[in-house]
Amino acid sequence: MTTPRTVELVVNGEPRAADAEPRMLLSDFLREKLALTGTHVGCEHGVCGACTVLVDGESVRSCLMLAVQAQGAEVRTIEGLGSADDMHPLQEAFWEKHGLQCGFCTPGMLMSAVELLESNPTAGRDEIREAISSTLCRCTGYQTIVEAVQAAAEKMQGEGQ
């Protein structure tokens, strides 16, 4: 049915619900229905990676998933990573290593990096490059992003010990 239906899901640990037409993309649902505008929308056809979020622990393009498909899912967005007062080690490392300039790709970069480091805390440069290869950055040339993820990995391992 083209009529809206209620989508119930958990976003950043909190149960949320809102109505969505079947054609509404998860990216637009997060931004417009749940007011979580940290997820950026770039190309809207799965190329740029700016809208990457985690659904049930796996990175997905939120512009290539319908909101109704996320019924019952657990979604993590950039808003759940940290805050200005309490940043995630990855966010601190992006700041320290100049892992961003304009910041448009950064939510996608960070969510891809979180997925990588949570599944592979000792990821090396090649694995980091592979993980972030799904997201385009037009500012940094990627080197500082790789350095930031590597620095965060080292810090997170240190904290874990």
Add this chain to the structure above:
Amino acid sequence: MKPPPFDYHCPETLDEALALLAEHGEGAKVLAGGQSLVPMLNLRALHPAVLIDINRLPGLDHVSLEDGRLRIGALARHRAVLESAAVREASPLMAEAYPYVSHGPIRNRGTLCGNLCHNDPASEMPAVVLASDAEMVLQSASGTRSVGAGDFFTGMLSTAARADELLVEVRMPQAPAGQGAGFHEVSPRKGDFAYVAAGATMTLDGGTCSGVRIVCAGVGDGPHRARAAEDALEGAAPGEDAFRQAAEAATEGLDPGEDFHADADYRRDLVCSLTRRALADAASRCH
């Protein structure tokens, strides 16, 4: 852009999904991983009246090797196939080619069967299953049939699947013992669609090449099997000259098409170079 309006169904059983396909036919599209379908919706290249979301159907995400047959279900995600020990054991070519298939987030959602049904000419897996004597198991409310890969890919973004049929499984015979495989690709960036990709398999039988298969992607309106090149190499001793001659034969009569990324001459050059490398790798990996 945003998708056009459509009716959305999310069946919980295969019977229910097939009944919906029978009811809506040409007006319906099956939504599996959505990594090709949703971009086409977003770009308004498609206007289906109905989407039938199969993601909640049980028992279709298998990747298994049983009795010498590799079986991959409709909901097996690229990532599961890429990481599957059964695939590495059953199909050296698929294992070689899979790292070229897209990026992590696309692999987490996209399915092999959906990728085959989309049949993008630059896509790797249609060429791989064409080289592997795969069978497509198509199920509808009125029955089940099996279509060989050679008959399944019928042209640009087209397959032999009827509008009321679902590709429930792809089946491939296990590669013969000792088979080696090679796969090479040139694309603008890693994980992007190929300009050209070439794959080859063979066994070495008494010091000569046997069971040679050579396939290419990105050279026309679908996966291409280079039969003249296969014939040139069958029974020949492996070596640089033989591989070069076969690679040149792979380009004969080939009309690879062109776009602003790569013209036809460049694509033919790539077919020749990548086929030669794929053959050399395949031969070196025979055991």
